[in-house]
Amino acid sequence: MTHEYQKLQEKIKQVRQRFRWIVLARGLVFSLTGSLVIVAVAILLVDHWNYSNRAISLVRVFSVLFILGIFAWFLARPLLRKVMGVQIARYIEEHHPALQDRLVSAIELGEKEAPHSPSNPILPLLIHDAIKHSSHIRAKTLFNPREPYLSGAVAFGLILFFILLQILGPEFFQYATLKLYANWLVPRPEPLYHLDVAPGNTQVRKGSDQLISARLMGFDSHEVNLLSRYEGSNTWEKTRMESQKGSNSFGFLFLDINEKVHYYVQAGNVKSPEFTLSVTDLAQVEKIDLTYNFPRYTGLPPKREEDSGEISALKGSRVDLEAFTNVDVTTARILLEDGTSIPMERIAEKKLRGQIEVKKDSSYKIELTDLSKSSSIGSHEYPITALEDQPPLVTLLKPGRDKKATKLEEVLTEVKADDDFGINSLELYFTVNGSKENVVNLFQQKTGETPKSISGTHTFFLEEYNLEPGDFVTYFARASDALNTTTSDIYFLEVRPFGKEYSQAQFAGGAGGAGDVSSVLSARQKEILAATWRLVRDKKSFAPKEYRDNLKLVTTSQQKLQQQTKTLSDRIQRRALATRDKEFQKLSENLIKAVEAMTPAQQWLSQDKPRDAVSPEQTALQHLMRAEAYFKEIQVAFGNSSGGQSNSLGAEELEGLFELELDKLKNQYETLQQRNSMQAGDEIDEATRKLKELARRQQQLNERNRQMPMSRFASGSSSGGSDQQSLQAEAEKLARQLERLSRETQSEDLLKASQRLKQAAQEMRNHSSNSSGKDSQNRGLQALSRLNDAQQLLDRHQKNGLSDDLRRMQADAEQLARQQEKIQSGLEELARNSSGNGANASTPASSGDQAERDFNKKRQIFQDKTQLKKGLDAMEQGLFASARRAGSQQRATSQKLQSAGNAMHDNRIQEKVDQGGQMIARGLLDSARQREYNIRGMLEDLKQKIASAEKSLDSSESGTAEEKLSKALSQTGDLIGNLESLNRRLQQFYGNKKGSQSEQQATEKGSSDVANLQPNGKEGHNGKSANIHSIRELSRSARRTAGPIPGKWKKFQWKGPGSLFSRCRDKFQLQFFRYGG
Incomplete structure (x- = not known):
């Protein structure tokens, strides 16, 4: 290869590189775009399928495959494709036609030339010519110079867009991306769509209910199902959960859970973890x-x-x-x-x-x-x-009343104190003519056990005090226990003249009737002194208003008495009576001194200092009594004179003055004895307890007297006298208390019970007097009969009150049931409106009106539920309170009421009422309807329990065998009294016929003339026959109704009520035939 050819190849290489960059940028843009589309589709698919594991796995696999395919097709495939030099040359010549295939020919011939083959002589010329014509061509001019930058910008924008979607895009986009493609690289993210289930794993009380609520987090679903499986079953039960209006929550109520339950919630493809409701016996x-x-x-x-x-x-x-x-x-x-x-x-x-x-x-x-x-x-x-630690009960047994005595007499006083836990001290306080107070210590506990009952005596030797007629001694007792001190009423010992003066006055010609009136002033002053004493003693027990009223009453009384005494003194002065005789002069002087003493007394009372008023009141009393003593001497003196009728004007004036005000103020001090320490109901309960104790002690005393030898009576032994007097004092006190309660409560039963107690006290007083043994025993039986009568009246009063309470509670239960029925009706209407909302919501206006009606209905239901809960709370409290009041008197009724109250507490009705309201608020109308149905059932059960209690009370109205026997014994006591009275009258009649004096006078109420008691008299025979007939009928009635003798009577070894009545009948027949019947 020549240098020029290499230079030509370098130009082709530059163009090829430029082409690859453009293909890379363009492929990256298409790949990223396609990948984003696939990722978006994948995210939408898994979001649609709520990120189920299956959906995530499938989408992940297919999306990755699609993304890899896009990158392979748009990026890898163009980059891996081989581009020949000839193709590059032809691309260049397409953009530069002036080359006229020089570049293509040079490249094509140069690639075909073998490395060691002879060179083509034309090739160098062709290469040189191609270089010469293409030397001005640059690679970047062959393409759009902005295309690589534009593609890079688009690719960068797509990457940035993806990153921004992860950061700022929808929450589900990032969650889905991580879940699909990076779940193994980053910590497992919290599920985007999940179910918040409450209470999850928990323990519930056996037999209780449990509400399961599920909240859809991040998604919506029209149907949410609860799948549950009980411990003893292998089958999962599918139940549709109720939607709560206005929220993305659903609920389901498990009722009466008695075994372990496994459950989970599923909404579409989203499923919650599996939870367990463990059933345990909660600690009780x-x-x-x-x-x-x-x-x-x-x-x-x-x-x-x-x-x-x-x-x-x-x-x-x-x-x-x-x-x-x-x-x-x-x-x-x-x-x-x-x-x-x-x-x-x-x-x-x-x-x-x-x-x-x-x-x-x-x-x-x-x-x-x-x-x-x-x-x-x-x-x-x-x-x-x-x-409370009850204060001691202190009673002055002897004399037990105000007493008049001569200045030479010896007066025995006996004081008895009783306490629930022990007496620490017993003292007797007395004053002579209002002088310095003296104290006699009758008992002082030092060491050892404190006695619960103690008595002591003190003798007043009146001769030692140099007293004169008109003087007096006041005395009272005070007993203390560990915490409290009780003071008795104040009593008076009045010094009277000897009997000769009285006999002269009694039979004097001009003094008839004045002797009773002459003591009115001193009697009223004595009442004022006693009332002031009670104000001082009982101040803490009075309510503030009651104390002020009583103090005002005493102050006014003292002021009026002062005016009356002054009026009498002034009249004596005006008529010059004081100059007639020395006694009139002393009478006038004592009246004046009494008026003077009443002035500071009235002032101390006005200043709310009753304690300071006691001393001047005693001084006033002393002078009034001396004035009355002189008045009686005047009566005696003028009674012996021949002109007694004309010379007794002073006494007549005093009598007229006393009679003028006597009727007005007769009972004005009774209110001072009222106490406000307990409510009427509690006081009646306490009175019932005391009355039972009195009857028990009287019965024991009767039994002891019956077993006592007759010689004890003949010898005049009085071992049981003090016990009988103690019972008498307590009976009188209880009678006064019941009389006050009868006025406060307007109860006829209490008034009758008070009267029976007074009769019992009278029989006790007769029992303790010197009478024959048989008569004493019969008096004791009659006293017991009166006590039993009073007890029956109190029991009837309490039973009537309980009956009223039960009727009221029954009516309240009916009202609660009606109120619950109203709530259920409103809930049913609300459920119907809810189910019909879709069909009726044709227009926004109609939908808005229906929503407003539903809101008002819910508000009314919530108000009714609030009232229902208040009524249930009051009912539960009333049940327990009535159960306590019924107590031992009506044990069956008390147990039924207690059972009803416990059922309300155990069933938690009030809590279920609240739960029902919560379900309605959440829109769980079906569960709320079930809950309200359960509440209705509980209320019906409550009504039945109260009705059962009322029925048990009604069934006891006829009385138990013991009550019937007690009633029969009470009637027997009355007949015994009639028999004894008739016996005494027969003895008196035949004793008089024989010329002997009768042993006693016939004293019973309604006795007929003695002549009617003759054996041959018609009325006599009829009366005896009527009594015998009454005994026979009563005996038959007792045999029919009393039945077997209760266990507590067996110790007296009675053979049955019939034997008692038979003895009464035989006794009467014996007396009848003895005296000529």
């Missing part, structure tokens, strides 16, 4: 044992109650709780009503211990944390009742 308290540790001052040993929960203990007590759980727990705590948390100690497997200090009324429940760290309330809410 199965049993609670209580150990009461009472305050040290009570001296009570610890008390244990097993399988309980309700705490009722004295304030300051510490109660140890031992809770037994169904499963083992890690931690537990006691939650009090005020939010206080008390940790519990795990002392053994499934056994916990904690302690509660009883400070106030509250409630508690136990929160348990199981081994999975799940916390839940594991018990019912139990009440805590904090009992």
